[in-house]
Amino acid sequence: MSPRVTRLVLGLAAPLLALVAAFAITSLVLIIAGDPVGGVWSTILQVPAERNMANIINNATVLYLSGLAVAVGFRMNLFNIGVDGQYRVAAFTAAVVAGEAWLPGYLNTALAIVCAMAVGAAWAGIAGVLRATRGVSEVISTIMLNFIATGLVAYLLRKVAVREAGSNEIGTKQIPEGSRIPSIPFSDNPAISLYGFLVIAAFFGFLFWFVLNKTRFGFDLRATGQSTTAAVASGINVTRMTIGALLISGAIAGLVGLPILFGDAYAYGSTFQSGLGFAGIAIALLGRNHPIGIAVGALLFAFLDEQSNPLQIIIGVSPDIVAITQGVIVLTVVISYEVVRRYGVRLEQRHVAAALEKHDPAGPASPTDSTTKGVSA
């Protein structure tokens, strides 16, 4: 095989290996627990109906943004575990701004989106400043900020909330009709449609790719992620990059709740969906921090979530089983990439050894030692 083909095969082998392993482990759990393995998989793996398909794409849109937000940090070796808090603070802000409707129509929408991004960035920026100036691990600080966000939003929500008639739920004011983002029709049934925010999410995916791969800032960011010392040596201001990366990550995190807000809920209430940030971590890992990979990961997670919903009704198995699958996928993905990488290195060594022998049969017997160091370092 030519090296190009080999690399492609190896690249595809890793995620496949991971999926197979994750499914096997989940099946093992089901067998030990005495639940019907075949029934679970046949329910999950059936072809989704049109309505489910729309749900999957909509949820994937939300998860995609969350994955992108985490991936920006990952590219610089920063673990933004705080997407959860950032998107809730931001979505709340957007709901308040859009609900007040200071500007007409879509200007109002744009203002709300900008505010959400600014607030998300600021919330992540706290962790960035603490990390850059005080050396506080962003892992711990973003987790603490998640809890603080929960309390803060609960408090502010009670301050600004309006009670819906005949309901115990409280929420912000409804976003006016003219500022909602229109949905994309998906089938003949007008009730089944996609979030219009999908387009914005795709645009940010492109922007992510462009900024990271085609601009100097992106290069600096990746360089800092791969080696801080090398980055410093080449004149990159690491303090500024750290804060910058977390600000961008937070700004994207600020978008996570918006597809739901502008396409479905139209207000931020006490039941607004939570926990989207943690799924983003898994999805970013699954997608190897690449915008297309993240899209695949988001679709996979949304697929598993949607398809496991009827498990309880049909065969009496708790749908939480897919949470195990999702968590295991994260581990198996990372492990299988490592296993495949080690295999690839060995393959390359054999290639090099064979090539050297052909050129110089009497030459040094073991060139492998130096190649090992060179490739794996």
Added chain:
Amino acid sequence: MSDKVGVIVPDAKAAPKKPRRKLSVGWVLIGLAVALFLLSVLRVVTGADDLTSSGTIAATLIATMPIMLAGLGGLWSERAGVVNIGLEGMMILGTWGAGYFGYHYGAWAAVVGAILMGMLGGLIHAIATVIFGVDHIISGVAINIIALGAVQYLASLTFVGLPGGGQTQSPKIPDVPTLTIGPLSDGLKDIEDQGTFLVSDLASVLRALVTNLSSLVLISLLLLVVTYYVLWRTSFGLRLRSVGESPAAAESLGVKVLRYKFAAVLISGGLAGLAGGFLAMVASSNYRDGQTGGRGYIGLAAMIFGNWRPGGLLGGSALFGYTETLGLRQGGTSVHALLLAIAVLALAFGVWQVRKGEAVAGAVVVGLGALLGALYLSIDEVPGDFTRMTPYVITLLVLAFASQRLRMPAADGQIYRKGSAG
């Protein structure tokens, strides 16, 4: 650096250079005494009597232990060079283990079950990080996701249909024995009720220690001492720490690096599992969904705050346990009083910094202190949503001020592959 030398000459060289390190636990006791004195002053000044009531102290003790146990778990694995952000997940597994084994086989089985479930989480972490070289934080995050899903799945599998059990909670678990010294407790109550400065505060602390003291609290404190002894006074502990400081050097001296890391992460998981069991058995009386509430992360923060030492870890956990307790006990007035204390401390610290020549940092801190002081004067009570935030805000503040003085194990978080010694 002394640790690396210590692989050959145990502690002999390190001791005279840093005599303070030996007093670590002693320093914490002094620190706790100073804290009690300050709180006593604060109580008299502000009249917030709940600050040092025996009820608060007893609740603090119960709130502190799970955080401390989680922190101990973090200490074991990080001393061996493995970052363990999966503590939270291992705790979650522990809560279910306590619920399941406690209901079916009794109180002590619950303790063992919690530890074993935690160790199961530790096993996954050890396999992923030590054998496959997965990034420690990624593995930890994955374990947290898996544990949460697994426990919800297991709960609906094992607790639905049992009396008092359901998808989100287990039936009641039997309790471990508690310790009460009746006459002493009553006598101390009288002293506490007098409200005398410092004397009554001390009495309420002692009273909390002799009234309904759970045996799990004693076991937890014992584990802290055992951890200190094993890690710093035995050759096993010395080797384990050498693995966290410089695995290549350790391996070249014949230490089985991977085996030590593996053992450390397993013990770490067991301690985190026990922390979860403690939550289910002592802090509550059954397994509940979402019971851990981020305490695994706080435990990790307490360990960092404690500079990867058992004594400091205890101090950090007590700080978080105390603020958490104030938040839960309708702490509007108590947290309000605490604001004053933080404002005064910040002002003092800021002035000290300015005099040391760090004008900008000092000015920021003074400004912060003044702001808090103004806040204290402008409101009478802190709203409930904010009191519940207290432990998290304190964690952030403490880390912001302490992080730069800390030194983590030199090879913490690094992936080591066998044979890297060359």
